[in-house]
Structure formats: C-alpha cells, structure tokens
Amino acid sequence: MTRDSTGERTAGWPTGTMRAAAVASPHTTRLLEMPIPDPAPGEVLVAPLRVGLCGTDLELLHGTATYVRDGRAPYPHVFGHEWVGRVVAVAPGATGAGAADARIAVGDRVVGHTMISCGDCRACHRGRRNECGRLREVGLYGQQGAAAQYLRMPAHALSVVPEDVTDEAAMLVEPAVTVLEGLRRAHCAPGDRALVIGTGTIGLLAVQLTAGLAGSVEVVGVDDSGLATARRMGARRTFRPGEAPAGHYDVVVEASGATSAFHEALRTTAVGGRIAAVGVASEAVDGVDLGDLVLRGITVHGIRHGLDQYDRVLKLFGDGALTADGMIAGVLRLDQADEAFRLLQDSGRTAPKVALDPSAPADGEDGSRSEPRAPARSAA
Ligand SMILES: [Zn+2]
Ligand SMILES: [Zn+2]
Incomplete structure (x- = not known):
C-alpha cells in the first residue's frame, strides 16, 4: 500500500521500477528502468497491453516532430499514444476536482484518450475539449x-473496452x-460520392468508416498491398494518383x-x-489555387482530433463495422523498439500498423517466454 500526494492510502498501487521504451536521442531508442508513477488523486494506473506506432512516433524518433523542435518533448522521451491496457490500481479521488471516475475499476480494459484537456479553460467550459488551450498529449508532450x-492516467480520459473488441482493434x-470526427465535420452521408487518399492506417480506417457512412468509397494510393487491402475492405474502385x-x-x-495528396484532393x-x-x-503545400477553391465552393476541414468519438468507435469495432484484420504487420516486445521502428519504415511490410506489447517480458528475462514473437501476419 502506498500513499498519494494527499497522504491517502492507495491499495494495490505497485511501487518500485518499471521498464519503458524511449527515444534517447535522434534515431536512438533505449530501454529505460524508471520509477513506477506515484498515485495521484483521481488517477489510475494502467498496464498497457498493446501500443501502436505511427508516423508521429517516427517523427519523434527522427527528431523532426514539432514537439521535439519546440522543446515540449525532451529526450529521453517515452513514446506511445495509441494504446489499450488494463487498470491495475485506482487512486481515490477524494480531493474534488480530480475525483476518480466511478466508471473505471481495477481489471477494466481501457483505451486512453491521447488529448487530456484541462477542464478549466474557455474552450473546455464551452464543451469544446478538442480545442482546449492547455492540452497534454499522452506520449507526445506533458x-x-x-x-x-x-x-x-486521469480516470476521465479513459474509455472502457467492451469484451468483444480485441486488443488489436x-x-x-x-x-x-480522428477519422470519424473528419467524416462528421465533412457531413459524410448516404449517397455521397466519397474518396479516400492514402492506404496507411488512417486511410484504411477511413475506407471502412466511409464505406459504412456513404454506402460506397473509392481510394487513391501508391502502395499495391495497401490498395489490395482497401479493395478487400470494400473500396469499389482504386486508383493511382492522377x-x-x-x-x-x-x-x-x-x-x-503527402503535400501532393492535397493537390489530388482539390483536383478530385x-x-x-x-x-x-x-x-x-x-x-507547406505550394501552388494551391485559392481562387479555384472559392469559386468551386469547396470546404476544407482541418481535423485536429476526435476526442469525443472514443465510445462510438469502440461500438463500431464491437459491431464489426470496423476491423483490425489486415491492419497489423507485427507485435514486438518493448526491448525490440528498434526492430519495430525498422518494420514501420519497411515499405515491403504487408500491413500498415506495427505494435509493441509492453506486457511481454524482455528477452532473456523469463526463460519460459523469451522467444521473440514473429510478427503476427494478417490472415487476410
Ligand atoms: Zn498516432
Ligand atoms: Zn481546457
């Protein structure tokens, strides 16, 4: 039993050190041994089960991310903003403002919201958490x-995962x-002629969601296996750029x-x-003809995030309207972060998403489970 900052006793909250994968300097990862976070009022401790890596993590690795360049993400930086985990301890929220959310209990499987809004700025008071001026973003900064x-994690920034949704999903x-928020803002509706540009993780999720909302979808991409996956996911026609x-x-x-893809969006x-x-x-995207955009009455929505769409997306995965099949190229251990980033940059990989499993023991730590796991190839 440990005590939080208010001196309250917090049952079951582990103490000691933990392993974490971090970007130690540009292009270098390191496995860190660091203290387990202390209890804080209204917060819970989660043991992550799967962590997805994306282009933003690559930018953190290469030192090109805005968060690195403007000093918000100093090294060593423990990354990971797309994740599912299990709640292992809950701190009491007796101090009011941060009161633990009664929905969250030890043993729950949860996904975490990347953007943690402050709850107290003008945007938050107006119900626009997406536009909070004092955000922290898990695995990115703060x-x-x-x-x-x-x-x-703050309990209010978690959504409980239904039983029928797999860890990968x-x-x-x-x-x-974020994709669902984009389709909401663009008023995607049955009968719309819809096009998705790109066949990475975001693109393939967009193919699935758009096919459901518009009734059919077409896709532009540069990657053969991505276009083939898009067709399996219901794309009616696929095209090369142009x-x-x-x-x-x-x-x-x-x-x-891709900057050229924005031109493709305007053209189509x-x-x-x-x-x-x-x-x-x-x-910057050069050569955008604003006059053409005005005269054709085109609306461009910049989609920041979909902070209010977590429960709806979980239900779509539960209903089978969204699937992770064909999306995951491999699942690796924390001590294989280098290998995971290499796979993420391998244009020959068979699926867009690469994951880490922080619950897997490091190689050699536990003889019974020390075999590196082969990337889980999609059955599709
Ligand atoms: Zn991401
Ligand atoms: Zn706020």
Whole structure:
C-alpha cells in the first residue's frame, strides 16, 4: 500500500521500477528502468497491453516532430499514444476536482484518450475539449507515453473496452476517432460520392468508416498491398494518383499527409464538396489555387482530433463495422523498439500498423517466454 500526494492510502498501487521504451536521442531508442508513477488523486494506473506506432512516433524518433523542435518533448522521451491496457490500481479521488471516475475499476480494459484537456479553460467550459488551450498529449508532450509497463492516467480520459473488441482493434481506436470526427465535420452521408487518399492506417480506417457512412468509397494510393487491402475492405474502385475522375467527389478524406495528396484532393473534389484533411503534411503545400477553391465552393476541414468519438468507435469495432484484420504487420516486445521502428519504415511490410506489447517480458528475462514473437501476419 502506498500513499498519494494527499497522504491517502492507495491499495494495490505497485511501487518500485518499471521498464519503458524511449527515444534517447535522434534515431536512438533505449530501454529505460524508471520509477513506477506515484498515485495521484483521481488517477489510475494502467498496464498497457498493446501500443501502436505511427508516423508521429517516427517523427519523434527522427527528431523532426514539432514537439521535439519546440522543446515540449525532451529526450529521453517515452513514446506511445495509441494504446489499450488494463487498470491495475485506482487512486481515490477524494480531493474534488480530480475525483476518480466511478466508471473505471481495477481489471477494466481501457483505451486512453491521447488529448487530456484541462477542464478549466474557455474552450473546455464551452464543451469544446478538442480545442482546449492547455492540452497534454499522452506520449507526445506533458504526459509519459504508453510504451512502458505502467502508465498513470486521469480516470476521465479513459474509455472502457467492451469484451468483444480485441486488443488489436482497441489499439486502433485512437487513429479511428480522428477519422470519424473528419467524416462528421465533412457531413459524410448516404449517397455521397466519397474518396479516400492514402492506404496507411488512417486511410484504411477511413475506407471502412466511409464505406459504412456513404454506402460506397473509392481510394487513391501508391502502395499495391495497401490498395489490395482497401479493395478487400470494400473500396469499389482504386486508383493511382492522377487517375481518379476530376471534380467528382462530394467528400474527400486526405489521409496520407503527402503535400501532393492535397493537390489530388482539390483536383478530385466536386463543386460544393468537402475535404477532411486528416493526414498531417510536414511542409507547406505550394501552388494551391485559392481562387479555384472559392469559386468551386469547396470546404476544407482541418481535423485536429476526435476526442469525443472514443465510445462510438469502440461500438463500431464491437459491431464489426470496423476491423483490425489486415491492419497489423507485427507485435514486438518493448526491448525490440528498434526492430519495430525498422518494420514501420519497411515499405515491403504487408500491413500498415506495427505494435509493441509492453506486457511481454524482455528477452532473456523469463526463460519460459523469451522467444521473440514473429510478427503476427494478417490472415487476410
Ligand atoms: Zn498516432
Ligand atoms: Zn481546457
């Protein structure tokens, strides 16, 4: 039994040290041994089961992420913002403002919200948590990431995962909430001609969600296996860049982040169409013809995050409207972070998402379970 900052006793909260995977300096990862976070009022301790890696983690690794460049994410940086875990201890929330959420109990499987809003700024008071001016983002800045044996989270920033949703699916909830928010903002509805650009994790989730909302979807991509997966997920037609019909689509989801893809989005959008820009372009997009955008009445939505879509996305995975099949290239241990990042950058991988399993013992730590796990190839 340990005590939190108020001196209250917190049953079952482990003490000592834990393993965590961190970016130690640009291009270098390290397995750290660090203290298990102390209890704090209103917060819970989670043992992560799966942590998904994405392009943002690669930018943290390479030192190109905004958070690194502006000093918000100093090294060593424990990454991991797409995750599912199990609650192992709950601190009492007796001090009021941070009162532990009664929905969360020890043993619950949960996904964590990447953006932790302050609850007390103008945007939060207006119910726009997405626009909070004092955000912390798990694994990005202001909050340790989930590539660790334990992670402390405010109870209000967790959603309970239904039994019928697998760990792999739950790990994909974080990228999926942003896509769903994009489709909501772009008013995607039955009968819309819809196009998704990109066949990475965000793109393939967008294919599934858009097919469900619009009734059919078409896809632009550069990767053969990604386009094949998109067709299996219900894409009616797939195209290489430049091949999709110009001025044809009511809703276009830009899910690649490539600067050329934004031009492709503008080229293919119909008069009065809506673009949901979900991919994050890392540089300015030159040559955008604003006059053309105005005269064709096109609306571009920049999609920050889908903070209010977690429960809805969990239900879509539970109902089978969303699936992780064909999405996961491999699951590796915390001490294999280097290998995981290599796989994430391997253009020959068969699926877009690479995961870590922080609950797996490090190699050699436990003789009975020390065999490295082969990447779990998709059955599809
Ligand atoms: Zn991500
Ligand atoms: Zn706020």
